Amino acid sequence: MSDIAPGLQTALADSPHYEFVSNHLSLLLSSYPPPFIFIHDPETVRLTASLVQSTLHGLASKSPTSGESQIKYACVNAVACFSPRILYDTALNALAGWTPDWRDGATNWHGSGAEARRYNENFDAFVHGIQTIAAGADNAGENAQTNGAGKGKGKAKEQGAPPNRRLVLVVERAERLKDNLPELVVPLTRLGELSQVDITTLFLSEVQWQDIRLPLRASPEPYYIDVPFLIKQDTQELLASAYPSPPAESSTSAVDVDAYHPALKPLYTHFIATLCSTCSPFTHDPIELAYIAAARWPGFIQPVLDAHRGLLKEEEIASSAEDGDADGKHEPHELQPPTEDTRLRLIRLFTPSFTAALESLYPRLSNAMDWARVHAPPVDLLLMPPGHAPEALAAQVVTNAASLNTQHGPTEAGIEALPRMAKFVLVAAFLASTNPARSDLRMFGRGLDERSKRRKRKVGTPRKPKPGTTGTAVKIPQRLLGPTTFPLDRLIAILGVLLEENDADTRPAAPQYTVSGEYTEMEIARVALHANIVELASMRLLVRTSPPDSLDRVPMFKCGIGYELAIKLAKSLGIILNDLVYEVV
Amino acid sequence: MDSVEIRTPKHLLTTLKRSLGSPAPRGSTHIPPLGTPRLPPAAPGSPTKHALPLPPASALRQRRLRTPSPEPVRPPLVSLSHTARKAAAASPSKRQRNQASQRTEEGLPRDLPDHLHPLLERQKRAILKALQQPPEIDEIEVYGEDYPPTNTNAYEQLSDLLMGSVVRGEGNSCLLIGPSGSGKTQMVERAITALPTTPIVVRLSGYAQHNDRLAIREIAWQLAQQTGTSFLPAESDEEDEEDAADPPATVEQEASGETLEEEGDDDENPFVDHAPAAPSSLVEPVITLPPPSHLLALISMIPTLPRPTVIVLDGFDLFASHARQALLYCLLDTAQSCRTGTGAGSGMAVVGVTARVDTINILEKRVKSRFSGRMIRTACPTKLDHWITLAKAALGAPCTGENAEDVEEWAEIWNKAVPQFMEDERVVEALRDVYALTRDFQIFRRIMTCLTLELTDISPYPTLKMLKAAISRQRCPARYPPLNTLPYPAICLLIAQVHAQTSGHDVFTFEMLHDAFKNQVRTSQAAPVQIQGGGVGMAFERLVDLRIFLPAASPATSVAKEFALHRCAVDRFAVKKAVEQMGQLNLRKWLTKS
Numbered sequence A: 001m002s003d004i005a006p007g008l009q010t011a012l013a014d015s016p017h018y019e020f021v022s023n024h025l026s027l028l029l030s031s032y033p034p035p036f037i038f039i040h041d042p043e044t045v046r047l048t049a050s051l052v053q054s055t056l057h058g059l060a061s062k063s064p065t066s067g068e069s070q071i072k073y074a075c076v077n078a079v080a081c082f083s084p085r086i087l088y089d090t091a092l093n094a095l096a097g098w099t100p101d102w103r104d105g106a107t108n109w110h111g112s113g114a115e116a117r118r119y120n121e122n123f124d125a126f127v128h129g130i131q132t133i134a135a136g137a138d139n140a141g142e143n144a145q146t147n148g149a150g151k152g153k154g155k156a157k158e159q160g161a162p163p164n165r166r167l168v169l170v171v172e173r174a175e176r177l178k179d180n181l182p183e184l185v186v187p188l189t190r191l192g193e194l195s196q197v198d199i200t201t202l203f204l205s206e207v208q209w210q211d212i213r214l215p216l217r218a219s220p221e222p223y224y225i226d227v228p229f230l231i232k233q234d235t236q237e238l239l240a241s242a243y244p245s246p247p248a249e250s251s252t253s254a255v256d257v258d259a260y261h262p263a264l265k266p267l268y269t270h271f272i273a274t275l276c277s278t279c280s281p282f283t284h285d286p287i288e289l290a291y292i293a294a295a296r297w298p299g300f301i302q303p304v305l306d307a308h309r310g311l312l313k314e315e316e317i318a319s320s321a322e323d324g325d326a327d328g329k330h331e332p333h334e335l336q337p338p339t340e341d342t343r344l345r346l347i348r349l350f351t352p353s354f355t356a357a358l359e360s361l362y363p364r365l366s367n368a369m370d371w372a373r374v375h376a377p378p379v380d381l382l383l384m385p386p387g388h389a390p391e392a393l394a395a396q397v398v399t400n401a402a403s404l405n406t407q408h409g410p411t412e413a414g415i416e417a418l419p420r421m422a423k424f425v426l427v428a429a430f431l432a433s434t435n436p437a438r439s440d441l442r443m444f445g446r447g448l449d450e451r452s453k454r455r456k457r458k459v460g461t462p463r464k465p466k467p468g469t470t471g472t473a474v475k476i477p478q479r480l481l482g483p484t485t486f487p488l489d490r491l492i493a494i495l496g497v498l499l500e501e502n503d504a505d506t507r508p509a510a511p512q513y514t515v516s517g518e519y520t521e522m523e524i525a526r527v528a529l530h531a532n533i534v535e536l537a538s539m540r541l542l543v544r545t546s547p548p549d550s551l552d553r554v555p556m557f558k559c560g561i562g563y564e565l566a567i568k569l570a571k572s573l574g575i576i577l578n579d580l581v582y583e584v585v
Numbered sequence B: 001m002d003s004v005e006i007r008t009p010k011h012l013l014t015t016l017k018r019s020l021g022s023p024a025p026r027g028s029t030h031i032p033p034l035g036t037p038r039l040p041p042a043a044p045g046s047p048t049k050h051a052l053p054l055p056p057a058s059a060l061r062q063r064r065l066r067t068p069s070p071e072p073v074r075p076p077l078v079s080l081s082h083t084a085r086k087a088a089a090a091s092p093s094k095r096q097r098n099q100a101s102q103r104t105e106e107g108l109p110r111d112l113p114d115h116l117h118p119l120l121e122r123q124k125r126a127i128l129k130a131l132q133q134p135p136e137i138d139e140i141e142v143y144g145e146d147y148p149p150t151n152t153n154a155y156e157q158l159s160d161l162l163m164g165s166v167v168r169g170e171g172n173s174c175l176l177i178g179p180s181g182s183g184k185t186q187m188v189e190r191a192i193t194a195l196p197t198t199p200i201v202v203r204l205s206g207y208a209q210h211n212d213r214l215a216i217r218e219i220a221w222q223l224a225q226q227t228g229t230s231f232l233p234a235e236s237d238e239e240d241e242e243d244a245a246d247p248p249a250t251v252e253q254e255a256s257g258e259t260l261e262e263e264g265d266d267d268e269n270p271f272v273d274h275a276p277a278a279p280s281s282l283v284e285p286v287i288t289l290p291p292p293s294h295l296l297a298l299i300s301m302i303p304t305l306p307r308p309t310v311i312v313l314d315g316f317d318l319f320a321s322h323a324r325q326a327l328l329y330c331l332l333d334t335a336q337s338c339r340t341g342t343g344a345g346s347g348m349a350v351v352g353v354t355a356r357v358d359t360i361n362i363l364e365k366r367v368k369s370r371f372s373g374r375m376i377r378t379a380c381p382t383k384l385d386h387w388i389t390l391a392k393a394a395l396g397a398p399c400t401g402e403n404a405e406d407v408e409e410w411a412e413i414w415n416k417a418v419p420q421f422m423e424d425e426r427v428v429e430a431l432r433d434v435y436a437l438t439r440d441f442q443i444f445r446r447i448m449t450c451l452t453l454e455l456t457d458i459s460p461y462p463t464l465k466m467l468k469a470a471i472s473r474q475r476c477p478a479r480y481p482p483l484n485t486l487p488y489p490a491i492c493l494l495i496a497q498v499h500a501q502t503s504g505h506d507v508f509t510f511e512m513l514h515d516a517f518k519n520q521v522r523t524s525q526a527a528p529v530q531i532q533g534g535g536v537g538m539a540f541e542r543l544v545d546l547r548i549f550l551p552a553a554s555p556a557t558s559v560a561k562e563f564a565l566h567r568c569a570v571d572r573f574a575v576k577k578a579v580e581q582m583g584q585l586n587l588r589k590w591l592t593k594s
């Protein structure tokens, strides 16, 4: 149902911070709910979503007393439900308690017996489906659930007068509705009115309702529930109380079995406190922090476990040396929480790696598993002299990385492997995309006599007014605004200059070319060059902006690489890029 | 008598009654018994200062046995009041309680005795119910010489019109116009339920039925639902009888009737528009769609149905945007001819509901000429007293319970608490402020709902503070999270954006902000050095997610993400405030740097 770790989920359920939300919600939904509720949570929307689900689950599993309604609910995620049909089917399946079964062709809920029909056809059909469910005529779904066969075709037996049903439809990430299914926003918010049944729509989003609703106020105003902001202290407590239970013996996880030993919980609390104080300036999201913690903790605790194992081994040796009455009298040494001293040492050792973890894990440049593997500490870190430990740690990371071969990103390696001509093309493309076309003559124009000499340009354009002195806005360098498009001709022309100035000397001698520049002219007219350009475009290192199928127009391109990469390429070709860029960085 | 021994809730009960002046429950102010030591009065709503001493365990158990509370049982508060603690220390066997510490000046027990907690829950439910189904109020008193209010008037007009159709078999049409949330939909429903006989009701909504085809399907479906299986045969019989009396549409009508009959057994298939093979398992014939050319013919046979029909068109203005306004034309034409007819057949009423005041002008001429022109207006309550009376009535909704004594005790307390709250000048003032901004009835309801949900065992009475909190939550919920709670890199980007704006660039790319940020880090050495691209990029995406940065151009595949144009939705003053709240000197310096 949700992608949140079970530990975090239970911690969440007990958190006093969220009590307010779940109390309000359960009181409302079990008494007289407004037809449309909006829950706004800018910070921790995924946690809130799981909380709402568990609240609803609690309400739905309660058997109603007299006068109360039986609650049935459906949670749909507006990201996953990107088309109306998917949304209708997901909602109806959940409301009817129907699980599509593979053996059955994975059909969606379609009512029972005589009423069987498609309910995902359009909004009206969806409403009819809801009416059917609300009237309690969806027993087929329930039967299928109970006998597990998922057949659902069998005639349902009425089980007396069923209690009233109250349906709840939760839409998570509701802000996506506005982009994907704008025509559904209003009908969903008016679902109760349109279907004439007891149904409450609950939108959950990190964006306020004002930014989701359509203009002209066609939707009713919701009842607002604002989730309070989770302060740092609360985040810490939440994460610390989400200490995972030790993995089952049989589990195949890469984490050490003892890593989440109950004796280590106090240390974990300290660990979380340090982690939070280093990382919380960058993200407050408990889920992200928990992710980082999960990546770092096994390595962090490894030295303690190593020390413990060492102790065990010593004991074993000692007891076997004692020999004699070694009939298992020795209780195996229990894992002890580490001393205060050890704790401080560990924290000092590992704190720098917290930021490293944040940097690569928060943007998901790496995943927790790989990261943990690369950053695993050397064996018996605690036995090393304190002065050497940090270096040993750093050295270990380098060796780990080398052995796991994750040092280079794939793009970098690919670029290194490009042919020399392609690199020239890319640099030329960067220049063409960055310099204004009118500057080309100034930048690249060479008199007859200076054909092979580079003209030094004065740094800084003289015409540029001082910022703020004129009424106009300060000019922003093109490199920050993104690449501009250029026609193929211009690319070729610039490429010619680059080649003439930087490549001519490296070519094999060709006595047949007598006029200076003729050899270059020849080079840039080769078919291979055009093939190169097309290939670069297919790699998206060049971006073709004109339609690929038009023959009569000059193809237009745009540079696909950034400044840093361009500098690197230029350097490898011996070009000083900054001299050729119109606006100096 | 300055202290009373309590052992059981029974004792507590009698105590409370006595001190509330039980024999004369009207007593508005509480006069404490002589010699009662008074504690300094505390503002209502500061609940935890003086709490009930832990009731003896036996009492607790008893209470649980008697009324299982639906909420998780809170542990009773243990912060004993000073005197009580002393007393308890003096004689631990005889817990003593100071009466005065338990009540506010007005005579409400500051802390609700445990056995009344379930009743608070019930009261909350009763209030929520009353808010959902507003109690009748004495409008004559509220409105004085302005009586009757618009909605009462409108209701009467609407009822008359529906009566004409349902009882006398007329064909009628009208338009219900009023601002959103002024009770239009609710009024229509009320008027329909109040009719002496149950008509066939077809409810359409311009929000759901985006075109006439969908609308016709829905009409067909609803008609079939309400007229049942016997509908089709009966239909054609009736038609034969009434042939002569019917308006010229009859030929078409007959055709449609037959088509319907023939295809009566067909199921609807989403991929084929009409006449798919019917699954033989179907027992109940479902009405299906005649071919599109005959769709509208379905409407013209509505007057021939056995019962009168009411057609409600919510979002009437949206139907006017359908092609050629065909559906509206047919409906109104049928209604009109029904009126001009001899009165044979059942009546028909078309009720348009809309919030758009110029709806009549967007009707095409031929449609308009078939519309009766009756426009009924609704409005939100025009007097603040309406709200206040309703608030009083809702809050004072009677609640029931199993234990009559408890209920009585609770009612006594509650009936004091409500007037005390509602007669507070500041409460009325707060409501007036809201009312001055919007007369929307629903906002009032939301505020009251929020207020009700806030009542807890610890602070069981509505207070001004709660009301204010409820108002700010429901009236103008904050659009963005407080900016100072954003992550550090996000604030940096906001500051960079402010600088970009100052230099004349309202529209920016990520690279621009990132460049400014890097420069700042380089020149000032102040920002935390460990931030690299990742954190800043994520912060930018976060701001986009929160709609603080809005895309300024439609996304194109050829534009890389870091060069997509954005603009900022918060102004520099908000950023400035956030930076000040964060209190980081280097950020403030950067912001004020020119």
Ligand SMILES: Nc1ncnc2c1ncn2[C@@H]1O[C@H](COP(=O)(O)OP(=O)(O)OP(=O)(O)O)[C@@H](O)[C@H]1O
Binding pocket: A218, A219, A220, B132, B134, B151, B178, B179, B180, B181, B182, B183, B184, B185, B186, B187, B354, B355, B379, B380, B381, B441, B442
């Ligand atoms: N004067 C009133 N007295 C009591 N309740 C009212 C009044 N006005 C509105 N309400 C309440 O407001 C709620 C919303 O009204 P309703 O949905 O009928 O508005 P509407 O005019 O149909 O709005 P919309 O144009 O958005 O459809 C109803 O539940 C109704 O109980």
Ligand SMILES: [Mg+2]
Binding pocket: B184, B185, B186, B314
């Ligand atoms: Mg309405």
